[in-house]
Amino acid sequence: MAAVSIxxxxxxxxxxxxxxxxxxxxxxxxxARTRERIQLVAQEQGYAASAIARSLVTRKTHAIxxxxxxxxDPFNGEVVSGIEETGNAVxxxxxLATSQxxxxxxxxxxxxxKERRVDGVLVASSRVGALYAESLADLRIPIVLLNNQHxxxxxxxxxxxxxxxAEEATRHLVDLGHRRIAYIGDxxxxxxxxERKAGYEEALRVSGIPFRKEYVARGxxxxxxxxxxxxxxxxxxxxxxxxxxxxxxxxxGVLEAAASRGVQVPRDLSVCGFDDLFFTQFLSPPxxxxxxxxxxxxxxxxxxxxSILSGEExxxxxxxxxELIIRGSTGRPRE
Amino acid sequence: MAAVSIxxxxxxxxxxxxxxxxxxxxxxxxxARTRERIQLVAQEQGYAASAIARSLVTRKTHAIxxxxxxxxDPFNGEVVSGIEETGNAVxxxxxLATSQxxxxxxxxxxxxxKERRVDGVLVASSRVGALYAESLADLRIPIVLLNNQHxxxxxxxxxxxxxxxAEEATRHLVDLGHRRIAYIGDxxxxxxxxERKAGYEEALRVSGIPFRKEYVARGxxxxxxxxxxxxxxxxxxxxxxxxxxxxxxxxxGVLEAAASRGVQVPRDLSVCGFDDLFFTQFLSPPxxxxxxxxxxxxxxxxxxxxSILSGEExxxxxxxxxELIIRGSTGRPRE
DNA sequence: CTGAAAGCGCTTACAG
DNA sequence: CTGAAAGCGCTTACAG
Numbered sequence: 001m002a003a004v005s006i007x008x009x010x011x012x013x014x015x016x017x018x019x020x021x022x023x024x025x026x027x028x029x030x031x032a033r034t035r036e037r038i039q040l041v042a043q044e045q046g047y048a049a050s051a052i053a054r055s056l057v058t059r060k061t062h063a064i065x066x067x068x069x070x071x072x073d074p075f076n077g078e079v080v081s082g083i084e085e086t087g088n089a090v091x092x093x094x095x096l097a098t099s100q101x102x103x104x105x106x107x108x109x110x111x112x113x114k115e116r117r118v119d120g121v122l123v124a125s126s127r128v129g130a131l132y133a134e135s136l137a138d139l140r141i142p143i144v145l146l147n148n149q150h151x152x153x154x155x156x157x158x159x160x161x162x163x164x165x166a167e168e169a170t171r172h173l174v175d176l177g178h179r180r181i182a183y184i185g186d187x188x189x190x191x192x193x194x195e196r197k198a199g200y201e202e203a204l205r206v207s208g209i210p211f212r213k214e215y216v217a218r219g220x221x222x223x224x225x226x227x228x229x230x231x232x233x234x235x236x237x238x239x240x241x242x243x244x245x246x247x248x249x250x251x252x253g254v255l256e257a258a259a260s261r262g263v264q265v266p267r268d269l270s271v272c273g274f275d276d277l278f279f280t281q282f283l284s285p286p287x288x289x290x291x292x293x294x295x296x297x298x299x300x301x302x303x304x305x306x307s308i309l310s311g312e313e314x315x316x317x318x319x320x321x322x323e324l325i326i327r328g329s330t331g332r333p334r335e
Numbered sequence: 336m337a338a339v340s341i342x343x344x345x346x347x348x349x350x351x352x353x354x355x356x357x358x359x360x361x362x363x364x365x366x367a368r369t370r371e372r373i374q375l376v377a378q379e380q381g382y383a384a385s386a387i388a389r390s391l392v393t394r395k396t397h398a399i400x401x402x403x404x405x406x407x408d409p410f411n412g413e414v415v416s417g418i419e420e421t422g423n424a425v426x427x428x429x430x431l432a433t434s435q436x437x438x439x440x441x442x443x444x445x446x447x448x449k450e451r452r453v454d455g456v457l458v459a460s461s462r463v464g465a466l467y468a469e470s471l472a473d474l475r476i477p478i479v480l481l482n483n484q485h486x487x488x489x490x491x492x493x494x495x496x497x498x499x500x501a502e503e504a505t506r507h508l509v510d511l512g513h514r515r516i517a518y519i520g521d522x523x524x525x526x527x528x529x530e531r532k533a534g535y536e537e538a539l540r541v542s543g544i545p546f547r548k549e550y551v552a553r554g555x556x557x558x559x560x561x562x563x564x565x566x567x568x569x570x571x572x573x574x575x576x577x578x579x580x581x582x583x584x585x586x587x588g589v590l591e592a593a594a595s596r597g598v599q600v601p602r603d604l605s606v607c608g609f610d611d612l613f614f615t616q617f618l619s620p621p622x623x624x625x626x627x628x629x630x631x632x633x634x635x636x637x638x639x640x641x642s643i644l645s646g647e648e649x650x651x652x653x654x655x656x657x658e659l660i661i662r663g664s665t666g667r668p669r670e
Numbered sequence: 671c672t673g674a675a676a677g678c679g680c681t682t683a684c685a686g
Numbered sequence: 687c688t689g690a691a692a693g694c695g696c697t698t699a700c701a702g
Binding site for chain 3: 015022055057
């Protein structure tokens, strides 16, 4: 049993399928009486217009392709939440795909999006997002990058201000009286990591605190890598009294490393994160961090994309300012 | 500039568009030489077949509609992760929609899914999921429910065994020596809540511990509601020495309530959750809870849906057994 | 106001 | 092996 089509309605209502199409779309050409009669028939028949057929002629799918590395990541969950919400409000559907940060898979996704003829693409936290733009150019599918590594010049993007956030976090530690401040970064090659590290260094410089190479350690953006890195830092002759972490996930690892060594936070060690994942307020002590307005960034990214689709070009790059949230994991140094 | 179509390729390759279509689909009718030549032209022209046009004739979209209450919820994030992953592996796309637990919105989503002619629908944690089935029946769109309230008999579903999990959690508290064990539930009317409460009561009964009405409190499945509920419990003449919570989010609220009163966990109060959200291992103390294999449940739900689509009917209802994860938030009672 | 016709980009039985 | 034709379910200029 196939779905009821415009032709079925036409037959039952005793008009042509053109008239049905117009009536269902509230065309001003059709008088109210006829329109209502046809709509009633459609409803009785449980008619649901085929978006497929419509898309074929209108060349619009009202679908947006969204790529994230992983949707299990709480950061991305909130971002996608904002995206979906503002898209849904204006009749756009979200086709969600996860890249696992695998470039090969990312390219397969772009292909799939092209075949599905999505109206636009949104890519979050990708390392190669800018390449998407190129690949989508021939179909004129616009793309918006969110917190992308290497946004590229000619691409629409919205990004957290990594340097400013990192500088504010580090200055907070300096203001508390810390002089031995370490930074635990992400894996090599991430632009966001380079920018946060730069912000950290800038804060030290402004404060007249000499930069010490041994206070910069590399993690992996997750608890495990940061735990090890923190372990090495805490074993230093002169261990840091505060650690600024690339992100909250890393801070989790630092907290673990401290706990396993009997190092008390914040008494013996201040810890600051970045992102403000929702659960960080429930840690003990609650985590001081830089708040990223994740849902709002998702909303803005979608709005930017929608405005591109509706023809009103807008600012190419939007930079969002994070906000320092001071909680219990940072305090004055002991000595 | 429209996308290049099968006709463009045909013209360039000097064959009919039928032949192009066959060559591109690797039809055995086309000899290898011709096929390769045509595929080369297609590649040169950056051809990307229109899934829209194909869907119109094949009546398959290879798209699955997925409904969750919120994708910002870490539980749903993991579930959707499993869904997307196994769907993607076999060429299915996920159209994600969030219902905000709003029945009106849910109905709009079903309509949208019907119009998009998705091949199947997956609904997580809905209160009205079973109604979807009815609405989708006329288009023969199969539906799988995941952890649904009131699955209904004739619907495919996969569900955590709420009663068994709750019973195991409660028995764990009993085994530690607790006799005054409270339960903080979800809002009224949730079947999962009723089942977990039943499991809690069953464990008490088996252990010969009298059920005390004042030890059952109502939360809202989130920290705030459970915090208040826990506050009331702790103010009782004879406060409980252990609290089993409807879920981890509720446990968060209990932990807050305890901390704000100087009640130490687990020394003064044991706390047990349900779900095993990933961050619960990082709390201090880490949370004892019932592990739900969220990603795997998502995978299984998608597999179930795929097997329905491929015609091999399967078990209607799959029940998953949770696993007790003992961590630091539960211990022996003091006295 | 209304209908017949063309066309969106494919797939696929049918004929050769 | 290959092409012409029909058709999937719509929208929309065109003619009346």
